[in-house]
Amino acid sequence: xxxxxxxxxxxxxxxxxxxxxxxxxxxxxxxxxxxxxxxxxxxxxxxxxxxxxxxxxxxxxxxxxxxxxxxxxxxxxxxxxxxxxxxxxxxxxxxxxxxxxxxxxxxxxxxxxxxxxxxxxxxxxxxxxxxxxxxxxxxxxxxxxxxxxxxxxxxxxxxxxxxxxxxxxxxxxxxxxxxxxxxxxxxxxxxxxxxxxxxxxxxxxxxxxxxxxxxxxxxxxxxxxxxxxxxxxxxxxxxxxxxxxxxxxxxxxxxxxxxxxxxxxxxxxxxxxxxxxxxxxxxxxxxxxxxxxxxxxxxxxxxxxxxxxxxxxxxxxxxxxxxxx
Numbered sequence: 001x002x003x004x005x006x007x008x009x010x011x012x013x014x015x016x017x018x019x020x021x022x023x024x025x026x027x028x029x030x031x032x033x034x035x036x037x038x039x040x041x042x043x044x045x046x047x048x049x050x051x052x053x054x055x056x057x058x059x060x061x062x063x064x065x066x067x068x069x070x071x072x073x074x075x076x077x078x079x080x081x082x083x084x085x086x087x088x089x090x091x092x093x094x095x096x097x098x099x100x101x102x103x104x105x106x107x108x109x110x111x112x113x114x115x116x117x118x119x120x121x122x123x124x125x126x127x128x129x130x131x132x133x134x135x136x137x138x139x140x141x142x143x144x145x146x147x148x149x150x151x152x153x154x155x156x157x158x159x160x161x162x163x164x165x166x167x168x169x170x171x172x173x174x175x176x177x178x179x180x181x182x183x184x185x186x187x188x189x190x191x192x193x194x195x196x197x198x199x200x201x202x203x204x205x206x207x208x209x210x211x212x213x214x215x216x217x218x219x220x221x222x223x224x225x226x227x228x229x230x231x232x233x234x235x236x237x238x239x240x241x242x243x244x245x246x247x248x249x250x251x252x253x254x255x256x257x258x259x260x261x262x263x264x265x266x267x268x269x270x271x272x273x274x275x276x277x278x279x280x281x282x283x284x285x286x287x288x289x290x291x292x293x294x295x296x297x298x299x300x301x302x303x304x305x306x307x308x309x310x311x312x313x314x315x316x317x318x319x320x321x322x323x324x325x
Contacts, residue, residue, distance in 0.1 A: 038069045040090045042081045047094035049249040059245045091231045095223035097152030102302045105315045112232045112321030115225040118286035121215030124196035130208035137164035143191035144172040146181040153194040159218040168308040198279035232323040243325045250285035289324045
């Protein structure tokens with residue numbers, strides 16, 4: 001063997017070593033390909049920008065360039081979505097109303113904000129039938145009001161009652177999903193309904209209604225995108241792609257309202273184009289970074305729910321992670 005070391009050419013022709021080299025080459029060729037990563041996205045039907053990206057396939061294509069697949073997981077509402085995020089069943093949450101992270105924090109969820117949509121106060125409102133005797137917010141005292149628990153509309157109702165000098169305990173809340181809330185309102189089972197887009201434009205265009213108040217001056221109604229601290233730390237490049245795609249989708253909706261309505265209408269229960277356009281006109285869809293000093297209203301929301309006895313504990317709205325592009 002010592003002579004072989006002094007004669008490199010001999011190594012290439014030595015039977016034992018030649019076989020070893022061939023075996024090593026073959027084993028390298030038969031190694032399994034490295035598994036592609038998958039981004040798991042949780043969303044709701046009302047997650048406008050994410051559902052638009054899903055339908056058009058733009059996010060899938062953008063991430064495929066980095067050898068990342070996307071799996072889509074639909075949830076009935078925001079709270080189950082953030083619960084799934086907290087336990088690691090999804091990596092990223094599509095937009096949820098500003099109230100939802102507060103309830104998730106009260107349930108010990110550890111969240112990281114990675115994007116927000118600029119305020120859209122007119123995208124939610126308190127409506128009554130056109131012939132209703134209710135004329136002002138103070139008239140809600142003792143009345144039955146349909147609202148979705150933990151939705152942005154839930155906070156709007158609290159803020160509106162406070163403005164009228166009423167407490168949440170002064171009304172009879174009927175906690176209903178948007179579909180059930182619409183049915184109860186349409187069949188006069190409730191006196192008022194607090195809802196958001198596109199359900200708001202749907203009922204305003206299809207039934208004779210009046211608006212007691214929208215969010216203007218009461219609730220700015222931001223929508224937030226969230227992830228976990230561990231995912232934000234491990235995959236900032238993925239979040240950057242998602243952020244950029246969301247921002248582009250928001251710009252596209254605003255610059256192509258009719259085209260966007262034609263895409264979204266079938267996803268929103270076959271709503272007509274005009275109703276979808278009206279709904280989208282009330283949403284900013286302006287995607288922005290989240291900054292710690294912008295969470296004042298989140299704290300205000302948390303304090304209002306706790307004061308109303310609707311949260312089991314006080315919440316520090318700033319006790320969250322923040323990822324910035």
